[in-house]
Amino acid sequence: KKSQAWSALFSEPMSDLVKRYTSSVFFDKRLWQADITGSLAHAGMLAAQGIISAQDLADIQRGMAQITQEIEAGSFEWKLDLEDVHLNIEARLTQLIGDAGKRLHTGRSRNDQVATDVRLWLRGEIDLIGTLLTELQWALLDVAERHVDVILPGFTHLQVAQPVSFGHHMLAYVEMFSRDAQRMLEVRSRVNRLPLGAAALAGTSYPLDRERVARTLGMVDTQGAAQVCQNSLDAVSDRDFAIEFTAAASLCMVHISRMSEELVLWMSQNFGFIKIADRFTTGSSIMPQKKNPDVPELARGKTGRVVGHLMGLITLMKGQPLAYNKDNQEDKEPLFDTVDTLKDTLRIFAEMIGGQLNPVSGQKEGGITVNAQAMEQAALRGYATATDLADYLVKKGLPFRDAHETVAHAVKAAITHQVDLSELPLTVLKSFNNSIEKDVYDCLSLRGSLNARDILGGTAPKQVCSQIAQHKARLS
Numbered sequence: 001k002k003s004q005a006w007s008a009l010f011s012e013p014m015s016d017l018v019k020r021y022t023s024s025v026f027f028d029k030r031l032w033q034a035d036i037t038g039s040l041a042h043a044g045m046l047a048a049q050g051i052i053s054a055q056d057l058a059d060i061q062r063g064m065a066q067i068t069q070e071i072e073a074g075s076f077e078w079k080l081d082l083e084d085v086h087l088n089i090e091a092r093l094t095q096l097i098g099d100a101g102k103r104l105h106t107g108r109s110r111n112d113q114v115a116t117d118v119r120l121w122l123r124g125e126i127d128l129i130g131t132l133l134t135e136l137q138w139a140l141l142d143v144a145e146r147h148v149d150v151i152l153p154g155f156t157h158l159q160v161a162q163p164v165s166f167g168h169h170m171l172a173y174v175e176m177f178s179r180d181a182q183r184m185l186e187v188r189s190r191v192n193r194l195p196l197g198a199a200a201l202a203g204t205s206y207p208l209d210r211e212r213v214a215r216t217l218g219m220v221d222t223q224g225a226a227q228v229c230q231n232s233l234d235a236v237s238d239r240d241f242a243i244e245f246t247a248a249a250s251l252c253m254v255h256i257s258r259m260s261e262e263l264v265l266w267m268s269q270n271f272g273f274i275k276i277a278d279r280f281t282t283g284s285s286i287m288p289q290k291k292n293p294d295v296p297e298l299a300r301g302k303t304g305r306v307v308g309h310l311m312g313l314i315t316l317m318k319g320q321p322l323a324y325n326k327d328n329q330e331d332k333e334p335l336f337d338t339v340d341t342l343k344d345t346l347r348i349f350a351e352m353i354g355g356q357l358n359p360v361s362g363q364k365e366g367g368i369t370v371n372a373q374a375m376e377q378a379a380l381r382g383y384a385t386a387t388d389l390a391d392y393l394v395k396k397g398l399p400f401r402d403a404h405e406t407v408a409h410a411v412k413a414a415i416t417h418q419v420d421l422s423e424l425p426l427t428v429l430k431s432f433n434n435s436i437e438k439d440v441y442d443c444l445s446l447r448g449s450l451n452a453r454d455i456l457g458g459t460a461p462k463q464v465c466s467q468i469a470q471h472k473a474r475l476s
């Protein structure tokens with residue numbers, strides 16, 4: 001009995017070792033829905049073109065409906081012998097409906113079939129990722145809005161630099177994730193293109209209507225025009241769309257990872273800036289006092305994993321001659337794992353930061369808790385308003401470089417006396433430059449420093465509020 005799709009030519013069955021080595025069904029079965037959707041679009045077109053009969057199409061539709069049920073119910077028997085998801089479904093179809101099942105593959109190859117399936121599946125996942133990125137941005141916006149007036153030390157080189165609004169700090173991440181969402185959409189437009197009709201590599205002699213299949217599958221541009229891969233060799237062989245996606249996912253994870261690093265620092269006793277809800281922390285089996293930020297740490301670690309998948313995929317592609325090569329079967333596990341990791345991470349971060357909606361109160365609860373006092377104290381400790389004093393002297397007519405030097409002396413004096421700049425008496429400040437007057441204390445305060453940065457993109461609360469409004473309008 002024939003058990004392989006090509007067995008007539010072979011004088012001996014495939015070795016068990018090779019079967020196991022080459023089969024992909026245990027991971028690519030998750031493409032089943034895309035595979036059936038693609039097959040139904042192909043069959044519909046074959047019937048419309050008179051290549052198969054209306055009866056064949058009806059049988060295929062009936063068979064696929066049953067297979068769908070079986071897979072959903074968990075009763076479908078996946079067979080390693082049948083190598084991959086495509087051959088498993090096709091074999092079952094033929095078992096159910098006979099010859100019509102064998103006609104489904106007319107004008108098609110697994111090469112254009114698998115490329116189509118991966119694209120369809122990835123398109124759906126990109127849409128889910130887009131929703132999660134929106135939710136994460138809302139969570140950050142919510143925290144930003146409640147903390148516009150909270151001041152934390154902004155760092156460069158992890159040394160206290162200038163005071164910034166905590167809301168402003170949160171909005172920096174909103175910017176990053178909004179670009180990630182944009183990138184996902186751009187990748188989507190290139191993912192959403194039809195390989196079917198390329199057949200094995202050269203196209204097919206059947207009069208297929210590729211544009212019809214593309215439209216059926218929603219592979220259309222913003223104007224509704226069918227998006228069809230224009231070169232059969234390219235259509236079946238390149239996985240650049242998967243690489244681009246993984247690159248966009250890597251960048252998104254890098255943004256998550258930077259934020260994770262900050263959350264971990266801020267949670268340490270030496271900062272004490274924030275708390276995250278207990279359900280997002282873990283204890284220690286030996287040290288009873290511990291609450292560890294395992295979630296952000298793990299996210300930072302998982303970033304390495306996703307970046308690794310990017311390296312894996314791009315290396316997979318680099319030596320392949322045109323057209324399809326079996327190498328490409330290796331695109332799936334890294335791609336699947338990238339999607340799973342990114343989705344899980346975005347979901348958990350949206351909730352860890354923004355909290356969970358309480359259906360009774362309609363309020364979000366359990367997001368990060370901000371210790372405004374600890375943040376301000378930390379900003380006060382680091383001479384964060386030194387630049388403001390220099391700017392003050394510039395307004396009095398000093399060239400900036402001279403002002404910079406003068407303030408360095410003032411900071412040195414403050415360090416010696418273990419006080420903040422704002423705590424130096426006017427007489428002492430005047431000894432550095434006689435043009436300094438009482439109004440200097442306005443600019444030496446954290447709030448004065450913040451308010452002064454009233455420029456587009458700056459940290460003045462007024463600017464932060466207007467940015468929040470713009471982001472809300474964009475996301476609504």
Ligand code: ARG
Binds near residue numbers: 111330
């Ligand atoms: N499982 C294969 C893959 O993932 C399907 C295509 C196989 N085509 C072939 N000629 N062996 O790429």
